[in-house]
Amino acid sequence: MLSTAGSKCIQAPATAGYGLAPGAELPEDARLVFNPSYYGLPPVDGRWRYYIVGREIYRVDSDSLLIIERANEGNRSLW
Secondary structure: OOOOOOOOOOOOOOOOOOOOOOOOOOOOOOOOOHHHHHOOOOOOOEEEEEEOOOOOOEEEOOOOEEEEEEEEOHHHHHH
């Protein structure tokens, strides 16, 4: 944070999507990934789907909408 005399500083909110842990509920602003290969992800092969939240991609249980894991952990260059 950088400030000078007489100026006001504001704190930017944390980016949505970061830090969602396995077992957390999928946020309402999540977007379903329709083409996983575009993001370098393997195809869906079970009762789960990929969702984008903020700048992260998560593997999510399709029945409960609970996060299973972060799918782009090993590939930070997607964005």
